[in-house]
Amino acid sequence: MEKNKFKAHLALLGANLIYGANFMIAKGVMPDKISPSALVVIRLIGAGFLFWMIKLFVRESIDKTDYLRIILCGLLGAAVNMLLFFHGLSLTSPIDASIISTSIPVMVLIFSAFILKERITNYKLMGITIGGLGAFLLVWYGNKTEGTSSLLGNLMVFGNTCFYALYLVLIKPLMIKYNPISVISWVFLVGFIFVLPFGIDDLIHTDFGAFTLQTYLGVGFVVIGTTFLTYLFNIYALQHVASSVAGSYVYLQPAVSFILVTVVSVLYSDTIYKSDINLVKIISCLLVICGVYLVSKKPKPKHIN
Numbered sequence: 042m043e044k045n046k047f048k049a050h051l052a053l054l055g056a057n058l059i060y061g062a063n064f065m066i067a068k069g070v071m072p073d074k075i076s077p078s079a080l081v082v083i084r085l086i087g088a089g090f091l092f093w094m095i096k097l098f099v100r101e102s103i104d105k106t107d108y109l110r111i112i113l114c115g116l117l118g119a120a121v122n123m124l125l126f127f128h129g130l131s132l133t134s135p136i137d138a139s140i141i142s143t144s145i146p147v148m149v150l151i152f153s154a155f156i157l158k159e160r161i162t163n164y165k166l167m168g169i170t171i172g173g174l175g176a177f178l179l180v181w182y183g184n185k186t187e188g189t190s191s192l193l194g195n196l197m198v199f200g201n202t203c204f205y206a207l208y209l210v211l212i213k214p215l216m217i218k219y220n221p222i223s224v225i226s227w228v229f230l231v232g233f234i235f236v237l238p239f240g241i242d243d244l245i246h247t248d249f250g251a252f253t254l255q256t257y258l259g260v261g262f263v264v265i266g267t268t269f270l271t272y273l274f275n276i277y278a279l280q281h282v283a284s285s286v287a288g289s290y291v292y293l294q295p296a297v298s299f300i301l302v303t304v305v306s307v308l309y310s311d312t313i314y315k316s317d318i319n320l321v322k323i324i325s326c327l328l329v330i331c332g333v334y335l336v337s338k339k340p341k342p343k344h345i346n
Contacts, residue, residue: 049281054245054276057290060142061297064135064269067127070259077127078240079247085119085236087264088272089229096226101219103227110215111227118208119232124239126201133194138177139298141198141324143291147172147332148206154209164335172332175325221276292334296327 071077103111147169150188154161161169215224254261 045281049278052278053282053290055254056278058297059262059266059271059294060302061139061294063263064130064139064142064298065301066259066262067267068130068135068138070256070263071127071131074252074256075247075260076243077131077242077244078124078236079229080260081123081127081236082105082233082240082244083260084264084268085233088268089233091265091269092222092226092229092272095222099220099222100326101223102108103223107215107218110211111224112231114208114215114224114250115228115231116214116235118212119203122201122204122208123232124236125197125204127241129194129197129199129201131194133191133198135298136295136302136322137190137195137294138198139320140329142201142202143294143326143329144172144175144332145202145206145209147292147329148202150205151208152210162165168332168335170332171335175328175330175332178321178325178328190312212247225272282324292330295330297314299326 067080071080075083099140126138126142129154150165151169152162
């Protein structure tokens with residue numbers, strides 16, 4: 042049992058290191074080499090194909106009563122969510138995107154309270170307030186700076202966190218009822234159908250001949266690493282640790298982005314990310330992390346005398 046828990050923590054560590062690196066790597070190929078919409082189409086095709094290959098070994102059918110929820114999850118979690126994230130990331134800073142994305146647990150709590158009628162404790166209410174303040178500060182800052190931050194980009198990334206959080210709440214009953222591989226396979230297929238009309242023209246007109254080895258590696262990282270492997274890592278981890286434990290690893294993502302930006306700034310003195318880390322972003326990051334911690338904090342059990 043302890044060995045499985047150790048492996049689960051390694052899986053969560055690996056998944057969130059990949060997520061943290063994704064902000065810088067995906068930003069590196071957009072929009073100069075490939076448009077955000079085209080990258081989303083490739084992501085859904087590549088990772089969706091891999092999921093369906095695994096699903097061939099999972100003999101399971103979806104009840105007709107769950108079709109509408111599957112379609113809605115595909116629209117929110119694999120179409121709108123991805124389009125907003127990659128378009129937002131292409132406009133704003135990797136640091137901004139990584140900090141805003143860590144507010145997902147806060148948004149999940151808000152939607153759970155409205156949809157699943159889950160009770161919001163004082164700790165969670167305080168976490169929502171503090172985390173929301175951090176996210177708002179960073180989004181607002183994107184309109185006040187001439188650096189790599191962007192108001193529109195930050196708003197898109199925040200929209201991505203909202204839709205993804207809603208997707209996580211809606212998909213939870215399906216994940217309990219069916220094999221997770223079956224659910225995600227259908228979600229990716231539906232998402233691909235929704236995204237194709239928005240990305241097919243960009244994909245056709247992508248100049249793949251201009252791709253360097255670095256570009257191919259970046260796209261491959263997004264498809265295999267950020268999408269396929271992280272999902273498998275999270276599925277395995279959630280079988281052995283609580284979801285609150287898994288959620289706490291989200292703190293790593295802005296830390297990884299901060300480190301990568303710093304390393305790139307040192308190696309390439311003329312990089313556009315040279316002044317990407319500043320006091321406002323550090324304060325925003327600390328506020329969001331504090332908010333997520335309070336949201337994830339379990340209330341102390343009451344002692345009965």
